[in-house]
Amino acid sequence: MKSKYVVKKDYHNTRFDRWFKQNVSDIPQSLIEKLIRKNKIKVNKKKTKTKYRVQSNDQIEIFNLEKIKHRKKSEIKLYIPSEKEKKTYGSFVIENNDNFIVINKPSGIPVQSGTKSFKNIIDILKNTEYFNNSKPFIVHRLDKETSGVMIVAKNREYAQLLTSLFRIRKIHKLYIAVTHGSVNKELQVMRDDLILYEKNRKVIQKAISYIKVLKSNNKYSLVELKPITGRKHQLRKQLFNIGHPVVGDDKYSFKNSRNIKK
Numbered sequence: 090m091k092s093k094y095v096v097k098k099d100y101h102n103t104r105f106d107r108w109f110k111q112n113v114s115d116i117p118q119s120l121i122e123k124l125i126r127k128n129k130i131k132v133n134k135k136k137t138k139t140k141y142r143v144q145s146n147d148q149i150e151i152f153n154l155e156k157i158k159h160r161k162k163s164e165i166k167l168y169i170p171s172e173k174e175k176k177t178y179g180s181f182v183i184e185n186n187d188n189f190i191v192i193n194k195p196s197g198i199p200v201q202s203g204t205k206s207f208k209n210i211i212d213i214l215k216n217t218e219y220f221n222n223s224k225p226f227i228v229h230r231l232d233k234e235t236s237g238v239m240i241v242a243k244n245r246e247y248a249q250l251l252t253s254l255f256r257i258r259k260i261h262k263l264y265i266a267v268t269h270g271s272v273n274k275e276l277q278v279m280r281d282d283l284i285l286y287e288k289n290r291k292v293i294q295k296a297i298s299y300i301k302v303l304k305s306n307n308k309y310s311l312v313e314l315k316p317i318t319g320r321k322h323q324l325r326k327q328l329f330n331i332g333h334p335v336v337g338d339d340k341y342s343f344k345n346s347r348n349i350k351k
Contacts, residue, residue: 094149099245105132106139114157129153168202168212178210179217188247189240190219196236200227214241228252229262232322234338237264264314264324265303268333269343272310274302279327283320296320298327309336 092113100108106121109130122139124130129152130137143149170178184191194200194210202209214225225241226248240260242248254260279300285292299315310333314324322341328334329341 090153090155092151092154094151096143096145096147096149098145100143101145101246102142102249103245104139105137105141105143108143113151113154116157120157124151124157166202166207168208170208170213170216174213175217178213179219182219183238185219188244189242189251190214192239192241194231194236194239196234199233200230200239210239211241219243229255232325235264258317262316264316266312266314266324266328267336268310268312268328269308269336270310270333271305271307272300272302272312272331272333274305276300276302276331279331281327281330283323283326285321294318294320296323296327298324 094112096108100112106118109121110116118139121130125137125139128136131150132141132143133148134150178192181193181195182190183193192210192214199209201211211225211227214220220243223243225243226245228240228242228248228251231237231239240251242251251260255262277299279296279298281296283294283296285294295318297317299317301313302310303313304311312328316323320326325335325338325341329338334342
């Protein structure tokens with residue numbers, strides 16, 4: 090038996106294996122590759138590859154789909170905001186159009202839910218009037234304790250576009266921070282080898298950021314920061330490394346210096 094699908098505009102230029110998992114079945118990668126090798130999947134009547142990027146209106150044919158053992162997805166618990174929260178966070182939107190919104194993210198709330206936090210920006214926004222007929226797509230992130238302007242796409246097409254613009258630096262990220270101590274005004278670039286541990290494996294990542302001192306005295310400095318690379322907690326780690334941690338940062342501070350992986 091043959092099952093037929095047509096690729097929607099939202100998935101234009103998406104890898105075939107990713108499209109398959111999101112639209113057909115979340116089966117293991119090895120099984121998708123096996124189906125392709127056995128000619129059980131065709132795109133526009135032709136054999137395809139997992140890395141092929143599907144195009145809008147591509148015709149997908151899958152043979153004997155009913156015989157595939159589908160993998161059970163673990164239930165994802167979403168944060169359900171109160172009416173008060175929806176109104177509060179909805180008021181932080183500073184730009185809204187058919188393809189994306191721009192929000193002034195407050196500090197103290199993460200962008201997504203995680204192991205240590207349940208309440209998050211995305212689950213709240215998807216319940217507001219701004220996403221009545223769509224869903225939010227993340228194109229960049231801000232740390233939980235960081236406030237600032239954040240773009241959230243309303244469709245996959247603009248999510249891919251905005252992500253690409255960030256990657257090729259057509260959209261620039263600029264941060265303002267207050268740090269401890271007087272930062273050297275001659276310092277213009279911070280270059281570091283930041284250490285990250287993934288499943289007990291040590292990973293060293295190059296990190297580059299531009300820095301400009303706007304004001305300073307003996308106790309504090311107001312600095313402008315422009316990250317070139319995009320590492321986790323990059324700016325906070327780099328400022329700590331030069332001896333000028335961000336004021337109010339409880340993680341990358343002198344009192345926690347023994348426990349910090351630089």
